[in-house]
Amino acid sequence: MKTEIISIGDELLIxxxxxxxxxxxxxxxxxxxxxxxxxxxxxxxxEEIKIALTRAEEYADLILITGGLxxxxxxxxxxxxxxYFETELVLNEEVxxxxxxxxxxxxxxxxxxxxxxxxxxxxxxxxxxxxxxxxGMWFERNGxxxxxxPGVPYEMKHLMETGVFPxxxxxxxxxxxxxxTILTHGIxxxxxxxxxxxxxxxxxxxxxxxxxxxxxxxxxxxxxxNQGDFKLVNTFCDELYxxxxxxxxxxxxxxxxxxxxxxxxxxxxxxxxxxSCTGGYASHxxxxxxxxxxxxxxxxxxxxxxxxxxxxxxxxxxxxxKGAVSKEVxxxxxxxxxxxxxxxxxxxxxxxxxxxxxxxxxxxxxVWISARSNQQVVSRRFNFGNNRERNISQSALAxxxxxxxxxxxxxxxx
Amino acid sequence: MKTEIISIGDELLIxxxxxxxxxxxxxxxxxxxxxxxxxxxxxxxxEEIKIALTRAEEYADLILITGGLxxxxxxxxxxxxxxYFETELVLNEEVxxxxxxxxxxxxxxxxxxxxxxxxxxxxxxxxxxxxxxxxGMWFERNGxxxxxxPGVPYEMKHLMETGVFPxxxxxxxxxxxxxxTILTHGIxxxxxxxxxxxxxxxxxxxxxxxxxxxxxxxxxxxxxxNQGDFKLVNTFCDELYxxxxxxxxxxxxxxxxxxxxxxxxxxxxxxxxxxSCTGGYASHxxxxxxxxxxxxxxxxxxxxxxxxxxxxxxxxxxxxxKGAVSKEVxxxxxxxxxxxxxxxxxxxxxxxxxxxxxxxxxxxxxVWISARSNQQVVSRRFNFGNNRERNISQSALAxxxxxxxxxxxxxxxx
Numbered sequence: 001m002k003t004e005i006i007s008i009g010d011e012l013l014i015x016x017x018x019x020x021x022x023x024x025x026x027x028x029x030x031x032x033x034x035x036x037x038x039x040x041x042x043x044x045x046x047e048e049i050k051i052a053l054t055r056a057e058e059y060a061d062l063i064l065i066t067g068g069l070x071x072x073x074x075x076x077x078x079x080x081x082x083x084y085f086e087t088e089l090v091l092n093e094e095v096x097x098x099x100x101x102x103x104x105x106x107x108x109x110x111x112x113x114x115x116x117x118x119x120x121x122x123x124x125x126x127x128x129x130x131x132x133x134x135x136g137m138w139f140e141r142n143g144x145x146x147x148x149x150p151g152v153p154y155e156m157k158h159l160m161e162t163g164v165f166p167x168x169x170x171x172x173x174x175x176x177x178x179x180x181t182i183l184t185h186g187i188x189x190x191x192x193x194x195x196x197x198x199x200x201x202x203x204x205x206x207x208x209x210x211x212x213x214x215x216x217x218x219x220x221x222x223x224x225x226n227q228g229d230f231k232l233v234n235t236f237c238d239e240l241y242x243x244x245x246x247x248x249x250x251x252x253x254x255x256x257x258x259x260x261x262x263x264x265x266x267x268x269x270x271x272x273x274x275x276s277c278t279g280g281y282a283s284h285x286x287x288x289x290x291x292x293x294x295x296x297x298x299x300x301x302x303x304x305x306x307x308x309x310x311x312x313x314x315x316x317x318x319x320x321x322k323g324a325v326s327k328e329v330x331x332x333x334x335x336x337x338x339x340x341x342x343x344x345x346x347x348x349x350x351x352x353x354x355x356x357x358x359x360x361x362x363x364x365x366x367v368w369i370s371a372r373s374n375q376q377v378v379s380r381r382f383n384f385g386n387n388r389e390r391n392i393s394q395s396a397l398a399x400x401x402x403x404x405x406x407x408x409x410x411x412x413x414x
Numbered sequence: 415m416k417t418e419i420i421s422i423g424d425e426l427l428i429x430x431x432x433x434x435x436x437x438x439x440x441x442x443x444x445x446x447x448x449x450x451x452x453x454x455x456x457x458x459x460x461e462e463i464k465i466a467l468t469r470a471e472e473y474a475d476l477i478l479i480t481g482g483l484x485x486x487x488x489x490x491x492x493x494x495x496x497x498y499f500e501t502e503l504v505l506n507e508e509v510x511x512x513x514x515x516x517x518x519x520x521x522x523x524x525x526x527x528x529x530x531x532x533x534x535x536x537x538x539x540x541x542x543x544x545x546x547x548x549x550g551m552w553f554e555r556n557g558x559x560x561x562x563x564p565g566v567p568y569e570m571k572h573l574m575e576t577g578v579f580p581x582x583x584x585x586x587x588x589x590x591x592x593x594x595t596i597l598t599h600g601i602x603x604x605x606x607x608x609x610x611x612x613x614x615x616x617x618x619x620x621x622x623x624x625x626x627x628x629x630x631x632x633x634x635x636x637x638x639x640n641q642g643d644f645k646l647v648n649t650f651c652d653e654l655y656x657x658x659x660x661x662x663x664x665x666x667x668x669x670x671x672x673x674x675x676x677x678x679x680x681x682x683x684x685x686x687x688x689x690s691c692t693g694g695y696a697s698h699x700x701x702x703x704x705x706x707x708x709x710x711x712x713x714x715x716x717x718x719x720x721x722x723x724x725x726x727x728x729x730x731x732x733x734x735x736k737g738a739v740s741k742e743v744x745x746x747x748x749x750x751x752x753x754x755x756x757x758x759x760x761x762x763x764x765x766x767x768x769x770x771x772x773x774x775x776x777x778x779x780x781v782w783i784s785a786r787s788n789q790q791v792v793s794r795r796f797n798f799g800n801n802r803e804r805n806i807s808q809s810a811l812a813x814x815x816x817x818x819x820x821x822x823x824x825x826x827x828x
Contacts, residue, residue, distance in 0.1 A: 013450045015440030016627060019433055022455070026429030036427045038462070039455035041436070048452070055469075213430060273715075279701025280694030283715045287693025290769050290802060298721040300714055301687075301697045307712040307755060341721060355704050388704060 001172060003034055004060040006052050007041040008067035008077060009151055021066050021156055032165060033177045033226055034062070044068040049080045053146070061144050062168060067151030069134040078121065078137075081148060085139050087123035092135070095126060099133045124148075127163035131155045136163055145171060178225040178233045182240055184247040185218045185256060185401050192219055192247070199243055203236050216390070217397040218249075218256070249401060257285045260400045263407050264295040264345070271403075272341035273299035274312060274333040276324065277351035277367060282396035297341045302333065312336040325350050325362055327379050330370035334379075338372055345407070346372045347399045351382075353391045367395045371403035378406050415586060417448055418474040420466050421455040422481035422491060423565055435480050435570055446579060447591050447640055448476070458482040463494045467560070475558050476582060481565030483548040492535065492551075495562060499553050501537035506549070509540060513547045538562075541577035545569045550577055559585060592639040592647045596654055598661040599632045599670060599815050606633055606661070613657055617650050630804070631811040632663075632670070663815060671699045674814045677821050678709035678759070685817075686755035687713035688726060688747040690738065691765035691781060696810035711755045716747065726750040739764050739776055741793050744784035748793075752786055759821070760786045761813045765796075767805045781809045785817035792820050 005025055011017040019041060026036040037060065042048040044067065056063040068077030082088055096118035103110045117133045120126055127136030127147070134150035136159040147164050149156045168174070184192060189212050193200070203210055203223065213220040221240070225233050241248060250259045264271055275282055283299045286292050300311055308314045308324065314332045322328045333348035351367025358364035364386055370379040380402060384394040419439055425431040433455060440450040451474065456462040458481065470477040482491030496502055510532035517524045531547045534540055541550030541561070548564035550573040561578050563570045582588070598606060603626050607614070617624055617637065627634040635654070639647050655662060664673045678685055689696055697713045700706050714725055722728045722738065728746045736742045747762035765781025772778035778800055784793040794816060798808040 012437070013440050013453060014444045015437035015442075015450075018437045019453075023426070023429035023432045026427050028429075030428045036429075037457065039427060039433075039453075041453035041455075043451065275694070277701075278698075279706070279710075280689070280697025280713065280715065281701075283694025284692075284698050284806075287691075287695075287715075287717065287767075288803065288806065292693070293717055296693075296717050298715045298717040298725075299694065301694065301701070301712045303701060303707055303710050303712040311712075311754070340725070353701075389702065392698075392702065 001034065001062065002037045002060040003029060003062045003064070004056045005036055005039040006049075006056060006063060006065045007039065007151075008044045008049065008065065009041075010043050012041050012067075013043065021151060021153055024153070024157065025064060025066075025160065028160065028165070031177065031179060032169060033174055033224075034168070034172075044076055046076055046080050049077060050084065053080070053084050057141070057144060057146075062172070063144070063146045064164070065146065065148040066156050069148065069150040070152075077148065078119075081124070081137065081139070081146075082121050085121065085123050085141065085146075087121045089119040090122045092118050092120045092126055095120065095128065095135055098128060098130075102133055127159050129155055129159055130162075131158045138163070138167065140171075175226065176228045178228045178230040180223050180233050180237045181213075181252055182221045182223070182237055182248055183218055183250045183252075183254065184221065184244065185249050185397060187219070187244075187247050189214050189219050192221075192244070196221075196240070196243060199236070199239065206232060206236070208232060208236060217394055246405075249404060255285075256397050256400045256404075258289060260404050260407075261286065261289050261292065261295060263404060267344070267407070269344035270295055270297050270342075271345045271347070272297050272337045272343040273346065273399075274337040274348040275299055275301050276303060276308070276333075276349060277353045278349045278392050278396050278399070279303060279353075281392050282347065282349060282399055285396055285400075297343050300337060300340075308333065312340070323362065325352055325366055325368055327368055327370075327381070330368040331372075331377055331379055334370040334372040334377060344374065345403055347403050348372075349395050349399050351384075351391065351395055353395075354386060354388045365391055367391065367398070369395065369399045369402050371399065371406045373406055373410060375410060376406065378402060415448065415476065416451045416474040417443060417476045417478070418470045419450055419453040420463075420470060420477060420479045421453065421565075422458045422463065422479065423455075424457050426455050426481075427457060435565060435567055438567070438571065439478060439480075439574065442574065442579070445591065445593060446583060447588055447638075448582070448586075458490055460490055460494050463491060464498065467494070467498050471555070471558060471560075476586070477558070477560045478578070479560065479562040480570050483562065483564040484566075491562065492533070495538070495551065495553070495560075496535050499535065499537050499555065499560075501535045503533040504536045506532050506534045506540055509534065509542065509549055512542060512544075516547055541573050543569055543573055544576075545572045552577070552581065554585075589640065590642045592642045592644040594637050594647050594651045595627075595666055596635045596637070596651055596662055597632055597664045597666075597668065598635065598658065599663050599811060601633070601658075601661050603628050603633050606635075606658070610635075610654070610657060613650070613653065620646060620650070622646060622650060631808055660819075663818060669699075670811050670814045670818075672703060674818050674821075675700065675703050675706065675709060677818060681758070681821070683758035684709055684711050684756075685759045685761070686711050686751045686757040687760065687813075688751040688762040689713055689715050690717060690722070690747075690763060691767045692763045692806050692809050692813070693717060693767075695806050696761065696763065696813055699810055699814075711757050714751060714754075722747065726754070737776065739766055739780055739782055741782055741784075741795070744782040745786075745791055745793055748784040748786040748791060758788065759817055761817050762786075763809050763813050765798075765805065765809055767809075768800060768802045779805050781805065781812070783809065783813045783816050785813065785820045787820055787824060789824060790820065792816060 022039045124137040132155040137148040139146040209224040211222045280301045302308045330348045334346045338346035348370045354364035365384045367382045384391045436453045538551040546569040551562040553560040563573045623638040625636045694715045716722045744762045748760045752760035762784045768778035779798045781796045798805045
């Protein structure tokens with residue numbers, strides 16, 4: 001079975017919009033065991049769309065089309081689809097009611113052009129769109145499936161999830177896959193691969209699949225059974241917790257800061273931060289989480305020596321003797337912020353983000369992090385390399401992870 | 415003249431990597447007056463690459479290929495190119511020296527597989543790659559140009575900028591375009607279009623082109639003369655400063671925070687922040703700038719009432735009477751942080767980021783911002799709508815802009 005994505009829109013070709021739709025679809029297709037074999041991005045002209053449809057029909061069994069629909073662009077794509085499938089636009093009463101309701105709910109005036117959106121090709125099966133006014137259209141010819149969807153990402157995703165995936169699975173007789181995604185932090189892909197080599201070999205011998213999905217600051221391990229054998233997937237994934245317990249921080253799509261937030265919420269505990277090199281980024285990651293005010297009190301971004309000294313009481317002599325990037329200073333910072341903001345936990349981060357400021361002893365990328373509870377403090381030195389933005393983001397994640405591990409260690413050794 | 419981009423790589427098809435190369439190329443091509451007409455993304459198999467090359471040759475005059483090169487993947491793409499252009503791989507001595515030098519400089523071992531990267535098709539013109547080990551390859555046939563480049567973004571960009579663009583301009587006899595990009599903040603595209611309608615009409619009558627390029631929090635206006643008439647472009651762009659002075663914050667690729675940073679650096683002045691709803695994000699944007707410690711002292715992220723009260727001295731009664739999101743509170747916050755951190759300027763931001771916390775008077779998206787100097791304070795209420803992440807990012811930019819305008823007003827009215 002072959003799949004092709006056709007993305008329609010000049011804004012994609014000239015780089016005004018990045019084609020995240022195609023990558024999302026590629027990812028989601030992979031999860032149900034379908035590989036996207038080709039993506040073609042074209043202008044919304046009759047000629048280009050016809051060429052793309054003809055070639056896709058020769059090549060693929062499943063053709064997913066996004067874009068070229070909507071109140072102003074509707075005409076060309078729908079007209080081409082009608083020509084291509086030798087059918088005509090007819091009024092779909094149900095869709096018309098949907099659209100009228102959509103405008104009513106949003107207190108928006110219903111324009112004549114919106115009526116057009118209820119005109120749909122007679123031969124297609126209409127996929128109702130509850131997130132917008134452009135319907136999805138499902139065509140079949142000679143066992144091949146074509147689906148046309150609007151290009152607005154959340155409308156496309158809604159149609160894919162509610163309409164397309166279930167129908168595709170049925171149409172192509174796909175078994176449900178069994179997946180589990182384990183999230184690791186603090187170890188690179190190649191080192192990880194070495195440690196879990198034996199496990200991975202056994203996993204493959206048991207007919208499971210495994211993919212390393214690296215993204216900034218973490219490596220995801222996705223384990224898949226194409227036979228839908230959830231039990232087997234679980235056996236292997238559970239085993240991983242005894243092989244690399246120190247690197248696993250979660251599963252699925254959770255972020256490091258969300259796992260920490262959950263630990264704090266479960267304990268009804270509060271957190272404060274003292275950030276130097278991360279300059280507010282760690283605080284930003286926490287406050288991006290809706291409801292973070294339940295566990296997060298605030299922080300001091302102590303970018304200068306002065307603020308470290310005056311606001312957080314680090315003695316000038318310590319700053320000069322040990323340097324701002326030192327175990328001593330981050331431990332004083334984590335203590336001061338915890339007391340000052342009266343929280344259950346604190347994290348302090350101080351490092352040399354670069355590009356300048358490095359020394360032989362402490363090159364750019366050197367970062368000291370201290371995490372503190374009422375019982376204990378743990379501090380660690382890291383080196384994240386030369387890139388300033390990477391240093392900032394890795395430091396924040398490492399700080400969250402250090403506190404996460406501290407909290408878990410207290411749970412197991414009360 | 416038609417252009418096609420061919421992106422090679424399974425990681426793009428399955429969505430593990432987003433195809434930002436194609437969008438960057440589309441953007442940069444537009445700047446030299448070339449429209450990207452089609453982007454095709456394929457697997458790195460012989461069959462797929464051959465089909466794509468054949469179709470592209472039928473369709474386009476300029477074919478830009480990325481990916482499928484590199485020490486492990488080299489073979490297929492280069493082999494297909496040799497077959498396609500009926501040529502053979504030969505050792506390129508200069509490239510071999512380049513590559514050996516590349517490894518020496520980085521203290522990396524030179525492996526046998528790296529030798530392969532100096533084997534290049536005899537018929538191509540080699541584009542030297544100073545950023546990596548995979549060369550660019552320029553082929554010509556029947557007036558059509560094919561360029562193959564590695565998929566690593568900074569290597570591809572380096573090759574495009576140093577090798578491809580100058581050669582393409584010469585080959586296709588393109589005149590150098592004259593461009594200027596004006597950056598605006600605080601006004602939506604459609605409102606902006608209305609205000610500058612007359613100017614835009616005159617601009618088009620004068621044979622200039624203009625594009626609205628919206629991105630989060632700003633709208634860029636790119637003015638282009640296809641005849642390379644810099645003088646005419648400058649006349650129109652300069653005029654814009656008298657039509658919408660309050661919305662223009664810079665030109666080219668500078669960010670809002672960089673324009674503010676430059677103003678502070680010019681004045682040898684310092685800044686502190688009190689952030690509530692932005693939760694550290696404004697501080698993060700400033701500290702992303704290398705060297706920000708020269709003007710930025712630090713900030714207090716005062717997420718809770720407690721911190722606003724205890725650390726920044728906002729009376730509990732004011733918090734209760736006026737609410738944390740009020741003119742009174744942000745003015746107290748900007749005053750307190752400025753005094754506490756002893757800076758020349760300060761910004762305080764307090765708002766309802768959502769999704770919850772809104773009231774009828776102050777719906778989600780309501781944000782109060784106060785900017786302060788030694789002479790004055792300006793405070794303004796904004797509403798950025800329902801989306802939490804958007805509220806956070808828009809609030810930070812609006813805060814920087816408010817202070818930027820305050821500083822400029824002091825310059826003109828000393």
